[in-house]
Amino acid sequence: MRPTARVFARYLEAGTPTGLTGLWTHATPRSTLLYLYGTTLSKLQSIPETSMYRQSVEAVTKQRMSLVEQMIPPGYNEWAVRAKELVSKNSSQFRVASGRVDGSEAHTVKLGDKIFVVGRKHEAGDIRVEEWNGEEDEGPEYEGIRTQKEREDQVTWAERKPLEDHEKIEWEDEPQMTADQVHELEQKIGAGLIEEVIQVAEGELKLVETMEKTKVWEDLEEKPAPDADFSSSLPQSSINPLSHSPGVVAQFAIAGLSEKDENPSQRIRDFPHRGISSNEAFAIEAESDEDPETEGDEAARPKSKKTTSRKRGGHFDVLLESIHYFLDRGEINKASRAYGLILQLRPSGLPVDTRHHDLWAIGAEILMREGEESLQQDEKSHENQPTSTKRWGRAANMNKVKAYFDTLIQQHPYDYKTPKVVSALDFWIALFSCEIYNTHTEHVLALDRLGNEIDKGPRRESFGNDESIASDETDSVEARKLQKKDELRVQALSIMKDITKRMDSRSFRLKKGRKQDEGNKRVPETNWRE
Incomplete structure (x- = not known):
């Protein structure tokens, strides 16, 4: 995001606002990025090659570095020749041109086949606000005869070069990229302005330096035992080993x-x-035995002076165990009769709540598995036929299961104030699970039946010596098989989409109902008096 007034400028002026708070236009973004990326790649060599961090950073850095290298500003080749000649002549005493020498020393860094000049120029400032002009306070001179050690400073003063006569080298900055080149590079990188890319590169380099310094890839100095049992590692004679009060x-x-x-x-x-x-x-x-409507809500429970806990009736326990026993043995008719008896009991003087002891889930299982005994008998009578995929329950009972869960959902709506209470939310999840399982199982069984029907279909036993007729017949059978499979897949997909749509609708209604309840709480009550 750059100011509109700078859109038509050919070059971006360094130090001007970029449109982002605290971010200013960079003077030499190309050389800065090349130096940062080159240094990062060089320091990554110390990290093991198997490190996922090194592999990812190397890939991103090399990709961005190649994009930056492709952007060559006008006059770059001529400037590179002059800069290389200047550095080669003054390799030992290379300094950046400035009005003052202290702190302005630059150094060259060679990364691969590139040479970078790293330094900082001092801008001309007002001497009235400078607290120190760079000259050291050498103190008064000694009087009298001095020793050889005390006269070492005089030798240094005589041999050192005066600052005012110091040789200065005029350094020419790298040619700037045009505004179009900067914009094109920003679009290719896709990480914001070029100044933001520089900040990211600087942060990545600092992170790599920290990892290199701390050597995070090395193992811990003290490793725990492979199968250490900390509770049993204490000596048997230790007193209060767990520090109890x-x-x-x-x-x-x-x-x-x-x-x-x-x-x-x-x-x-x-x-x-x-x-x-x-x-x-x-x-x-x-x-x-507590009321499920107040379960989990301490404030809503009726308080009594004496808490009494009474066991359920013996008939209830016997019938409940019998139901589980019959279901495990596949005797669904007996389990259904026992379930009807348990619903008629009044163990606490009140009707049995199906939300207790998972009675609602037991009822759904009985409805889903109704008729399994006759189905098993039919399978035994056809033992010679190839066995198909086994399934739980019967698809013909899904309508009964849906009606059963719809009744429970209407009787026990969901209340977000008591989320731990069994309510419509649990019934929705169970219903959707049954539908998804039934759809998937029916699809698998249909595919099995399709394969068996095609294998048993009428075939020509002999085609003589004409092999083309046999190949055509085989192709037509495979084509019909693929067509039937595609029809079954589309049918199953349509059912699953309908289930997904209803799941999304339930979720939206839950969120909407909760927001309405919260909104009603925030409405202040006002009493109007005439």
């Missing part, structure tokens, strides 16, 4: 634990006020 140690003694044991409060709630030997399964069952 005195109060915790006293509670351990009451609970019958030693100082070497871990703190049970990390895995047992309300320790030590609840014993370790308590029946964890019973505790979980007692907690699950």
Whole structure:
């Protein structure tokens, strides 16, 4: 982004604003980039070749360096000849032309077949604001006879060259690239202005120098043991190896634990006020009897003076275990009857909530697997036929499963205030999972049936000596097979697109409903009085 007034300029004036805050037009962007890229590539040689960082930085740096080298400013070749001659004549005492000598010394750097002159020029400044003019305070001269060591400074003063007579070399900067060349280079690199590219190159060079200095590719000085067990590496005779506080140690003694044991409060709630030997399964069952609408919300739970935890009825446990047993054995009819009985129970005086103990998932499985027994009997009667891909459930039951989940979604809508409660969100995920599985499985089974039908189809047993007829027949069979496969693929793809569309719609409605609830909270309540 450069100012509009500079669009028609042939050359970009150094030091002028670029349009970005704190970023000024660079005087010699081409030579600066070549020096930075060359130095970066040189320092990358110290990093192992197997390093992914080195490989990526080398690739990007070489690509950008080649783009910069292609941009040759007008008069560059003539300037290069003069600069090379100047450097060769004054290789030992090369200095940058300036009004003052101190701090202006330049040096040459050779990177490959290129020579760079690195230095900093001092601009002419006001001597009234300069605190130091570059001359050292040598102090007063000694009086009397001095030793040989004390007279060493006099030899230095006599042999040194006066600053005012110092030989100066007039250095000519590299010719500037035209504004069109700069713009073209920026477009090819695609990383913003040329000044921004220079900043990125400087940062990359600093990073490489830091990595080279710290040698990040080397292994740690102290390596842990390959199979070190830190908990068991402590000596057996150590006292309080886990640094428990005195109060915790006293509670351990009451609970019958030693100082070497871990703190049970990390895995047992309300320790030590609840014993370790308590029946964890019973505790979980007692907690699950809470109202699912207030589960996970401490403020919404009804507070009582005495908390009572009561076991479920024996019939409930027996029926629940029986359902799992029947499902594992594939006896779906018996599991369905047991599921109907468990829904009629009133273990706490209230109807059974299907969201507890995964009863909603059990009901969906029973509906999906209904009729599996008759299907297995049919498969046994056709043992001689080639076996097809096994599937879970039946595709004919998908409509029942959809109606079942739709009813649950309407009965238990999702509330973002209680995200841990089983609600419509869980039912949506389960329904979409069943549909995706059913679509994929039906597609695979259809492909298997297609292959079997083509293999069993009518074929000509003999074609005589005419091989062309046999090849034509084979080609037509393969063509029909490919056409049928493509039709099945399009059908499965259409169903999957419909599922994806409904998933996106549900997600959008969830986000929209939450935003509306948050917006209603922010609306202040106002009471109008006449």
